[in-house]
Amino acid sequence: MITLIIFGAGLLLGLYLDNIRSNEVYDELRNYELNTESYLVEQAFWDAFDINDCSIAEKRLNFISAELVELGYYLNSYETKSIFKDKEFKYLAQRYFLLEIKGYILVNQLKEDCDLQNDVILYFYMPDDSTSELQGYVLDNLVQASNGTLDVFSINKDFDDPAIESLTIYYNITSSPTLVINGKVKEGYTNYLGIQKILDETFS
Numbered sequence: 001m002i003t004l005i006i007f008g009a010g011l012l013l014g015l016y017l018d019n020i021r022s023n024e025v026y027d028e029l030r031n032y033e034l035n036t037e038s039y040l041v042e043q044a045f046w047d048a049f050d051i052n053d054c055s056i057a058e059k060r061l062n063f064i065s066a067e068l069v070e071l072g073y074y075l076n077s078y079e080t081k082s083i084f085k086d087k088e089f090k091y092l093a094q095r096y097f098l099l100e101i102k103g104y105i106l107v108n109q110l111k112e113d114c115d116l117q118n119d120v121i122l123y124f125y126m127p128d129d130s131t132s133e134l135q136g137y138v139l140d141n142l143v144q145a146s147n148g149t150l151d152v153f154s155i156n157k158d159f160d161d162p163a164i165e166s167l168t169i170y171y172n173i174t175s176s177p178t179l180v181i182n183g184k185v186k187e188g189y190t191n192y193l194g195i196q197k198i199l200d201e202t203f204s
Helices: 001-050 053-080 087-114 130-145 162-170 192-202
Strands: 119-125 150-156 178-181 184-186
Touching: 087 150, 087 162, 087 184, 119 130, 119 192, 130 150, 130 192, 150 162, 150 184, 178 192, 184 192
Parallel strands: 119 150
Antiparallel strands: 119 178, 178 184
């Protein structure tokens, strides 16, 4: 009986903590979606009145990119610590990946319209893959060393979503990890110096 009580208490505590983590992810998702929508409305306003203030757009997009990184950490925490990996996590992950794609599109538009001097990496990975995990650590180090001049967007290569499928078809992604560095596709694990070399060669 005592064993059952302890087990039941542990299960309830796990469920409680699991619910807290999922609520945190939901809150971060909502905040990011609102900030992204605000940015898009702001850009539509400037476009409608034929005003092109790139400095404001860059500041807003840098803020949104930072939020997206934090959101990724929240989601990863939920994935690795959650007791039940069910439809709820899949829903959260799908929303996150769609926001990643939207962020990737926005950054590239800003590079074209405002000559944004940032590097952009689209990172295709597989969950529970040691090589993909190692590649992620390398990218984290590059972002930290870039002082805000490098944006990385991470996508689960095999996640079931039409938008992700379109990306993999467009860039002909067949394996993971794969990096799209300033538009150049690099398959397989690439170390820090290897990525930095490609960034230097492809900077535009």
